[in-house]
Amino acid sequence: MAEMLAQGKQPEVLFWVGCAGSFDDRAKKITKAFVRILNRANVSFAVLGTEESCTGDPAKRAGNEFLFQMQAMMNIEVLNAYEAKKIVTACPHCFNTLKNEYPELGGKYEVVHHTEFLKSLLDDGRLTIEGGQFKGKRITFHDPCYLGRANNVYEAPRDLILKLDAELVEMKRSKANGLCCGAGGAQMFKDAEPGNKEINVERTEDALETKPEIIAAGCPFCNTMMTDGIKNKEKEGEVKVMDIAELIANAQDL
Amino acid sequence: MSYLDNILFAILLVIGFGYFYTNVKKIIRNINLGTDVNRSDNPKARGTNMAMIALGQSKMVKRPIAGALHIIVYVGFVIINIELLEIIIDGLFGTHRVFAFLGTTYDVLIASFEILALLVLVAVISFWIRRNIIKLKRFANPDLTGAPKNDANYILYFEVVLMTLFLLMNASDLHLQNVPGGFSHFIKAGSFPISQFIEPLFNGMSNELVMLLSEIFWWLHITGILIFMNYLYFSKHLHILLAFPNTYFANLNPQGQFDNLESVTKEVKLMMDPNADPFAAAPVDENAVPSKFGASDVQDLNWVQLLNAYTCTECGRCTSSCPANITGKKLSPRKIMMDTRDRMEEVGKNIDANKGIFIPDNKTLLNDYITPEELWACTSCNACVEECPVNISPLSIIMDMRRYLVMEQSAAPMPINAMMTNIENNGAPWQYNQQDRLNWKNE
Numbered sequence: 001m002a003e004m005l006a007q008g009k010q011p012e013v014l015f016w017v018g019c020a021g022s023f024d025d026r027a028k029k030i031t032k033a034f035v036r037i038l039n040r041a042n043v044s045f046a047v048l049g050t051e052e053s054c055t056g057d058p059a060k061r062a063g064n065e066f067l068f069q070m071q072a073m074m075n076i077e078v079l080n081a082y083e084a085k086k087i088v089t090a091c092p093h094c095f096n097t098l099k100n101e102y103p104e105l106g107g108k109y110e111v112v113h114h115t116e117f118l119k120s121l122l123d124d125g126r127l128t129i130e131g132g133q134f135k136g137k138r139i140t141f142h143d144p145c146y147l148g149r150a151n152n153v154y155e156a157p158r159d160l161i162l163k164l165d166a167e168l169v170e171m172k173r174s175k176a177n178g179l180c181c182g183a184g185g186a187q188m189f190k191d192a193e194p195g196n197k198e199i200n201v202e203r204t205e206d207a208l209e210t211k212p213e214i215i216a217a218g219c220p221f222c223n224t225m226m227t228d229g230i231k232n233k234e235k236e237g238e239v240k241v242m243d244i245a246e247l248i249a250n251a252q253d254l
Numbered sequence: 255m256s257y258l259d260n261i262l263f264a265i266l267l268v269i270g271f272g273y274f275y276t277n278v279k280k281i282i283r284n285i286n287l288g289t290d291v292n293r294s295d296n297p298k299a300r301g302t303n304m305a306m307i308a309l310g311q312s313k314m315v316k317r318p319i320a321g322a323l324h325i326i327v328y329v330g331f332v333i334i335n336i337e338l339l340e341i342i343i344d345g346l347f348g349t350h351r352v353f354a355f356l357g358t359t360y361d362v363l364i365a366s367f368e369i370l371a372l373l374v375l376v377a378v379i380s381f382w383i384r385r386n387i388i389k390l391k392r393f394a395n396p397d398l399t400g401a402p403k404n405d406a407n408y409i410l411y412f413e414v415v416l417m418t419l420f421l422l423m424n425a426s427d428l429h430l431q432n433v434p435g436g437f438s439h440f441i442k443a444g445s446f447p448i449s450q451f452i453e454p455l456f457n458g459m460s461n462e463l464v465m466l467l468s469e470i471f472w473w474l475h476i477t478g479i480l481i482f483m484n485y486l487y488f489s490k491h492l493h494i495l496l497a498f499p500n501t502y503f504a505n506l507n508p509q510g511q512f513d514n515l516e517s518v519t520k521e522v523k524l525m526m527d528p529n530a531d532p533f534a535a536a537p538v539d540e541n542a543v544p545s546k547f548g549a550s551d552v553q554d555l556n557w558v559q560l561l562n563a564y565t566c567t568e569c570g571r572c573t574s575s576c577p578a579n580i581t582g583k584k585l586s587p588r589k590i591m592m593d594t595r596d597r598m599e600e601v602g603k604n605i606d607a608n609k610g611i612f613i614p615d616n617k618t619l620l621n622d623y624i625t626p627e628e629l630w631a632c633t634s635c636n637a638c639v640e641e642c643p644v645n646i647s648p649l650s651i652i653m654d655m656r657r658y659l660v661m662e663q664s665a666a667p668m669p670i671n672a673m674m675t676n677i678e679n680n681g682a683p684w685q686y687n688q689q690d691r692l693n694w695k696n697e
Binding site: 021056074145180184190199 | 507508509510511512514515518519521522523525526547548575577578580581582583584585627630631632633634635636637639640653655656657658659660661666667669670672673674677678681682683684686688689690691692693694697
């Protein structure tokens with residue numbers, strides 16, 4: 001972003017990579033896949049790089065409003081300094097926080113999830129998707145809570161899967177009734193309370209009931225949880241967990 | 255009818271409505287124990303919500319069987335209560351079927367009351383079977399053992415008794431209407447598609463006995479209704495009234511947007527202001543109450559959260575969709591609401607017993623009712639909020655209590671503390687160097 005500004009340019013969109021997308025080995029692949037698509041579609045974008053910091057979402061959900069607001073205000077100062085207008089992110093938690101919780105603290109931007117952004121590229125004809133290797137494959141989509149219920153985005157990811165000429169199969173609990181993967185509300189960072197099952201295993205069973213070849217996700221945390229669930233069920237050989245951005249990038253051989 | 259009956263009836267009404275009124279005042283007083291939150295914005299969207307969700311039952315039908323049965327009972331309840339107007343006028347003025355002059359309209363009205371009464375009976379019996387024979391998981395859940403389980407069944411029994419009395423009342427009336435040459439004041443009025451089948455029950459009884467029975471049914475019916483109305487306050491059944499304000503005042507923001515703590519914003523702004531004098535004494539405000547972060551008791555919750563607690567009818571849709579509960583954790587969103595109400599009632603009784611002042615009782619909603627283990631099991635996924643047919647938010651209470659645990663007591667689980675320390679130190683929930691954020695670019 002700093003480089004762009006130095007050149008006197010303002011990008012079309014700021015890509016908020018997020019902590020998972022920056023540091024987590026699995027999520028970094030999603031980040032790179034998304035960047036490949038952006039480049040293919042000639043989208044001028046920028047990232048904050050080392051000037052980006054946690055949005056504060058896990059702190060807020062854990063109850064630490066202080067830490068959340070500290071993070072939020074620091075980020076807002078940076079974003080406002082760069083005069084960011086439109087932000088895209090591949091993490092529904094960053095998406096929700098930036099979109100809904102930053103405005104009250106002075107950060108007002110147009111924030112979209114990467115599935116919505118990809119859908120708009122498609123609608124505008126800037127990106128074409130052909131089925132490629134996913135033609136006819138059974139794909140089920142796991143709704144991230146912070147994309148679906150929290151912000152009512154259900155169709156964009158599904159529209160993209162259908163564009164791949166894949167067979168979209170719905171789990172018995174989907175869309176507004178979708179079951180959480182177990183990572184939200186800062187659960188990602190702690191052990192679960194005593195119970196009789198892990199939530200991600202319960203959710204993976206929902207997914208496996210649809211006999212999918214691929215479980216599509218739209219959130220790096222869901223991705224981790226579902227991948228772990230598949231390992232728990234010893235199905236790594238048969239079922240893959242992939243982000244929507246990866247599906248599209250792979251279909252285009254990007 | 256002698257005037258004695260009318261006077262007795264008037265006294266019954268005054269007692270019934272009078273006692274109800276005192277309890278309504280208690281409910282309002284208890285809800286006002288909560289902190290303020292502004293929900294007066296956007297009346298149009300709020301009105302639409304109320305019309306769709308409370309009046310139109312739009313969220314009930316997400317579960318079609320329960321939804322359809324509920325709509326029958328709901329419509330039955332609302333429509334049959336038109337009959338109540340006639341009963342009250344008849345009772346006060348000694349008239350009999352005062353609306354009979356409506357002719358055909360009256361026939362249609364009575365006929366529809368009867369059909370609805372039968373449908374309500376069927377629905378209520380189905381509800382009873384679902385609870386007690388089939389034992390649907392959400393009704394067999396440990397939250398509902400003891401008093402709450404009995405409460406639910408009492409309500410169903412009440413409805414069975416009231417509907418039966420209504421039909422018996424009509425059947426005996428019809429029997430006397432059919433006496434050749436007429437009998438006493440029993441004019442021919444109304445159409446009785448259901449109670450005509452009950453009417454033969456009275457064959458062989460003297461007309462005087464049937465008339466006595468008819469009067470007994472009439473009195474039991476209205477007395478039953480008044481008792482039921484007064485039972486509301488002591489039961490989960492308040493939702494029939496509170497669903498309306500509850501949906502009106504419900505949160506309109508996206509479910510993912512958690513409220514902003516203004517008190518924190520002030521402090522954070524001060525901390526980040528380079529011109530602030532760190533050694534300056536805080537401005538003295540005589541009336542300032544030291545703000546407490548989060549909630550440990552009902553007085554820390556806002557009034558909408560307390561209204562939520564009174565509105566909850568313990569249907570358990572929230573709990574049955576909660577990922578933590580499904581996987582055997584202690585958290586049950588329904589229990590969060592039930593505990594909040596129980597504690598609010600306890601605080602209310604304390605205030606009543608101490609002439610309007612709350613005397614601390616060494617108990618709090620946190621720990622004595624809701625344990626940290628329950629609170630930390632929540633994934634904040636909003637399934638409970640989405641499911642609630644009357645827009646209750648158990649999640650907002652869970653979050654406010656987590657805030658208290660973390661900001662007032664520093665009592666977060668260890669790994670959560672580690673996560674927060676990482677965010678403070680290196681701007682990410684994991685221990686990675688801030689300078690490595692862009693490394694993915696070259697990998």
